[in-house]
Amino acid sequence: MQDFRTLKLLDRFEKVFSSFGVDYKIMRKILQVKLTMDGRRVPTIFSQNAKKKDQESNNQYIKSLWIYVLFGLFMIPFVLMDDNYLFQMSLFFGIFTFFVMTSMIADFSSVLLDIRDRNILFPKPVDRKTVNTAKMVHVAIYLSFLTIALVSIPLFVGLVKNGLLFFLVSTLNIILIDLLIIGLTALIYLFILRFFDGEKLKDIINYVQIGLSLMIMIGYQLLIRSFQFIDLSVSLEPQWWQIFIFPMWFGANIEMIMNGSFQLFNLLFTALGISIPLLSIWIYMRFNHVFEENLQKLTYHGKAKENKQSKLRQLLLTVICQSKEERAYFRFASSMMKNERDFKLKVYPSLGFSIVIPFLFIMNGFDTNLNDLSTSKSYLSIYFSLIIIPTIMILLKFSGKYKGAWIYRVAPIQQLKPIFSGTIKAFIFRLYLPVYLLISAVFLAVFGVRVLPDLIIVFINAIIYAVICFMILKKSIPFSESIDQYNQNSNSAIVFGLMLFVALFAGLHFVSTLFSYGIYVYMVIAIICLVVLWKLAFNITWKKLME
Structure with missing residues (x-):
């Protein structure tokens, strides 16, 4: 194994460690192994860009420090x-x-x-x-x-x-x-x-x-x-x-x-x-x-959890998903989102930020009293909660248990539509909706019941946005690819481009508030667009998926 310069520098403090009852020679051997393994572990900021061959021969962590030098500037x-x-x-x-x-x-x-x-x-x-x-x-x-x-x-x-x-x-x-x-x-x-x-x-x-x-x-x-x-x-x-x-x-x-x-x-x-x-x-x-x-x-992994579903939950699932196949994939995707730890570690911080960002923009852009704030149109900052949708839509195809994706091939799947529609519905109702309801509750308390139609429109636009992201992004079976292949840097340009749709939705929403009953006309138009896009988005065959 390599004798690292760090360890040679540490040798000068051998007496200090020994005075505290530490076996320095054993500790040095342990550190040597750890540092060697660090050379094969790619830091999160670059984990998507390093090839396995490079990881085995070079210390990727040392190579990644240049980005922190850039941040330091x-x-x-x-x-x-x-x-x-x-x-x-x-x-x-x-x-x-x-x-x-x-x-x-x-x-x-x-x-x-x-x-x-x-x-x-x-x-x-x-x-x-x-x-x-x-x-x-x-x-x-x-x-x-x-x-x-x-x-x-x-x-x-x-x-x-x-x-x-x-x-x-x-x-x-x-x-x-x-x-x-x-x-x-x-x-x-x-x-x-x-x-x-x-x-x-x-x-x-x-x-x-x-x-x-x-x-x-x-x-x-x-x-x-x-x-x-x-x-x-x-x-x-x-x-x-x-x-x-x-x-x-x-x-x-x-x-x-x-x-x-x-x-x-x-x-x-x-x-x-x-x-x-x-x-x-x-x-x-x-x-x-x-x-x-x-x-x-x-x-300790604990006992297997019993999945109990109430009648109300089953009724809501029946309303959300029309077919048995779609309900099955809805439950499967929900389970993956709930239990897939690698997926949660990447997605949940984004959901947390989506809660905070709308309020931060209100705080930074509005310094008057609460009465003036409640009569303003600052509630449109809730559109900032939509910017996490493209990232999560990309992540839906990744999993730490991706090797189990062979089940898609052996299962008697006739159509791919229920797979994708069920997964996107699971994302909207299991992940995004709770966050959105929390933000909406605070906004209703601050801005009053008058913004309720606006909040409904924003949620409809969020679903439209998720469908548009699905149509533009590269298609893949949900949770079928290794999460190590997720390349945040290469996807950043696509995500930034998709965020322009958020600005478009917010702009149209603002214009609709300038006219009497304009908000309700915008709501009807948004519902029609959602129905049309939903029917067109998921008509995908295995042949198109492999192209």
């Missing part, structure tokens, strides 16, 4: 701003946290939740502290590479502009943020592992990953709104809730050191920025053995 303007360090560096650390946290969720949750060490090493004469330390160092190495790629150029620019003290304090803050991210992520998983087990635990972990993504997005908006912009100057009015926006902790200590602003606000945030990261890592190390013991729950 967008952070340079924040270190070149004037001397309001609290504002500029809070944004800087907020963006850094966003990139590191999303990468942590996407790529290294699997490392924190890895149980192979237990199965392979624990039966061997290897000290458990050594195994657990190897896992922590492994994550630290990963974050070090990622951090250097992201902030090395911006911090060098900051060194030239603001001096050595700025560079040293910023570097210390970056290290503390990395410790905080590792500690908080591990402690959240520890809490979940403590109270749940088996299949339910795996589902909850997926939801936590989704929740973390949403918290990052909402937190970034709160960070921006903490500051007021008046005549090109930035001011901050301290609020109690700002204590939970931790990038401000680290912006405050730079403001205090560079500008000598020793206000109580800055002192409190500086204390939090130092103590909380160290405390989170100490708690994680203190309870690391509990974390490892509870990881064994991930091997």
Whole structure:
């Protein structure tokens, strides 16, 4: 195996590890194996572009770091701003946290939740502290590479502009943020592992990953709104809730050191920025053995769930799907969407974002009081919830259990129409409709019952949009292709083109509100278009599918 430069650098700290009772030589061997395996594991951001042959011969993770260097260039303007360090560096650390946290969720949750060490090493004469330390160092190495790629150029620019003290304090803050991210992520998983087990635990972990993504997005908006912009100057009015926006902790200590602003606000945030990261890592190390013991729950698959359907649900299914074949594929697609973990991990965050985005656009574009908001046409921002439909329509053909698709060939399937129509109906009613109803309930509370016809039209347009996406996108049997083949980068241009239809729907909707009863005329036209497109879209044969 290759003797990595990282391990040679780590050798200089051998005495430090040994002083904590860690068998350094064994830990080094474990890390060598882990780093070798990392060379074969493609990061999520590039997992769709690497061929298997390349994966086996090259370290794909190291090769992927250039994209993070590119992201880091967008952070340079924040270190070149004037001397309001609290504002500029809070944004800087907020963006850094966003990139590191999303990468942590996407790529290294699997490392924190890895149980192979237990199965392979624990039966061997290897000290458990050594195994657990190897896992922590492994994550630290990963974050070090990622951090250097992201902030090395911006911090060098900051060194030239603001001096050595700025560079040293910023570097210390970056290290503390990395410790905080590792500690908080591990402690959240520890809490979940403590109270749940088996299949339910795996589902909850997926939801936590989704929740973390949403918290990052909402937190970034709160960070921006903490500051007021008046005549090109930035001011901050301290609020109690700002204590939970931790990038401000680290912006405050730079403001205090560079500008000598020793206000109580800055002192409190500086204390939090130092103590909380160290405390989170100490708690994680203190309870690391509990974390490892509870990881064994991930091997428990639980009992098979009994699928009970109420009479009301069966009645609704009969109304939604006309034929027995379509109902069968509706139930099958619903089951896959509910139980396919790889599918959920890619789709559910998008659904979560679709809930938040309409409200973010209202917040960013409307700063008047609630009464003025309720009489406006800002409810049209609900069209932003449609932008996730193309991505999910593309993902419907992928699955982690794609090898089971042979059943389509051996089953006595005469027509493909019920397969596609049943799957799209399952997506609309199982995934999109709950999200849409949640947004609609809030919009009805804010804008009043007057927007109910508008919300009905938006849902009809959403179904039309899903059908149009199906007609334009390449056809494939649902859940029949490996999810590893999903190429987000190659599909981005198609998705962007399809989003133009959302703008068209929203534009027509806005025009219809300018006329008396125009909204009802638009509703009738939309229903007619939906009926016509639905009849034309699914007339697909096996021959056309193979072309």
